[in-house]
Amino acid sequence: MPSGGDPDLRVATASAAEPDTQGTRGDGALAVDRLLPWFAEHGRDLPWRDPDAGPWAVLVSEIMLQQTPVVRVLPVYRAWLQRWPRPADLAADAPGDAIRAWDRLGYPRRALRLHACATAITVDHGGVVPDDVPTLLTLPGIGEYTARAVAAFAFRQRVPVVDTNVRRVLTRAVRGRDEPREPATTRDRAELETLLPPDPEQSARYSAALMELGALICTARSPDCDRCPVQDRCVWHRGGRVAGVARRAVQTWHGTDRQIRGRMMAVLRAAEHPVATTDLLAVADDTDQARRCLDGLLADGLATAAAPDPATGAETMTLPR
DNA sequence: AACGCGTGGAT
DNA sequence: TATCCAAGCGT
Numbered sequence: 001m002p003s004g005g006d007p008d009l010r011v012a013t014a015s016a017a018e019p020d021t022q023g024t025r026g027d028g029a030l031a032v033d034r035l036l037p038w039f040a041e042h043g044r045d046l047p048w049r050d051p052d053a054g055p056w057a058v059l060v061s062e063i064m065l066q067q068t069p070v071v072r073v074l075p076v077y078r079a080w081l082q083r084w085p086r087p088a089d090l091a092a093d094a095p096g097d098a099i100r101a102w103d104r105l106g107y108p109r110r111a112l113r114l115h116a117c118a119t120a121i122t123v124d125h126g127g128v129v130p131d132d133v134p135t136l137l138t139l140p141g142i143g144e145y146t147a148r149a150v151a152a153f154a155f156r157q158r159v160p161v162v163d164t165n166v167r168r169v170l171t172r173a174v175r176g177r178d179e180p181r182e183p184a185t186t187r188d189r190a191e192l193e194t195l196l197p198p199d200p201e202q203s204a205r206y207s208a209a210l211m212e213l214g215a216l217i218c219t220a221r222s223p224d225c226d227r228c229p230v231q232d233r234c235v236w237h238r239g240g241r242v243a244g245v246a247r248r249a250v251q252t253w254h255g256t257d258r259q260i261r262g263r264m265m266a267v268l269r270a271a272e273h274p275v276a277t278t279d280l281l282a283v284a285d286d287t288d289q290a291r292r293c294l295d296g297l298l299a300d301g302l303a304t305a306a307a308p309d310p311a312t313g314a315e316t317m318t319l320p321r
Numbered sequence: 322a323a324c325g326c327g328t329g330g331a332t
Numbered sequence: 333t334a335t336c337c338a339a340g341c342g343t
Contacts, residue, residue, distance in 0.1 A: 065339040072329075072338090106327030106338095113341080143341050163339045183340075211339065220337065221332080252334090253327095262327050300326090 038229035039209035055129035058154035090118035096319030113141030160192035161207040165214025176235030178244035274306040274316035
């Protein structure tokens with residue numbers, strides 16, 4: 001269960017002392033007394049939701065979950081915290097170790113930023129994960145979403161946490177629309193703010209419940225409205241689930257720089273010793289593209305020039321030290 | 322404010 | 333097979 005124990009719903013229904021001026025807490029589409037019981041029953045038992053998971057564990061999970069599905073994060077997350085249980089443990093190792101442990105979660109720059117984040121926490125914050133949104137926002141790899149996720153889920157604060165799931169649920173259930181995937185905005189956070197229950201602990205659970213609803217039921221491609229706890233109040237469902245406009249076409253994958261960079265990183269991760277630069281360049285047919293991609297990796301700090309091979313004198317590369 | 326940035330499973 | 337999509341961030 002998400003956080004153990006029965007959710008305290010006493011403040012879920014608007015009281016005389018706390019008038020429900022928005023009309024959304026008690027009887028709105030996303031009423032607290034609908035979401036929290038559903039979450040308690042159906043929420044996944046994920047390790048970063050365990051009460052024993054500290055702020056560092058929550059932070060690590062949030063960075064890993066940026067654009068990467070839960071099932072792929074789980075094993076890497078466990079190994080990561082086993083190896084680096086505190087920020088200072090990670091900071092003490094080379095960034096290349098973080099990139100290698102990151103394995104194939106994708107966007108390896110996140111591993112680099114998480115390492116930089118651990119270093120900043122160690123050097124600038126005494127090894128303690130900051131507990132306020134403004135300070136969290138100063139850390140590498142932590143943006144508007146992740147800062148609030150850490151504040152809410154690790155420190156149980158009453159802050160609006162809006163990710164792509166929450167945004168989709170809000171857009172559908174409250175505004176009755178179905179928009180293509182778009183980044184969360186200040187407006188989305190303001191809207192969620194009006195829905196959050198007054199109690200901080202409960203509001204943290206509420207945000208987690210909204211995210212879970214978007215992840216399990218109110219999904220982008222095929223929402224399972226028949227199992228939705230707020231189906232009868234969802235404006236989008238009541239309006240006939242009108243499909244939104246198609247979103248801008250995404251970049252085709254085959255032959256992109258991203259694909260080539262990915263191949264080069266796979267070679268670097270797998271290598272026990274420095275890799276000949278020519279071996280990296282060989283992953284692409286187009287030599288101009290290969291050079292451009294390798295230069296990009298060097299500029300990003302994901303690859304580092306190493307000493308020439310003693311036997312051949314060939315130029316070599318490694319993960320950053 | 323668009324764009325670039327990995328990876329792999331589902332449809 | 334091609335496309336979509338998964339707890340965004342930094343520039």
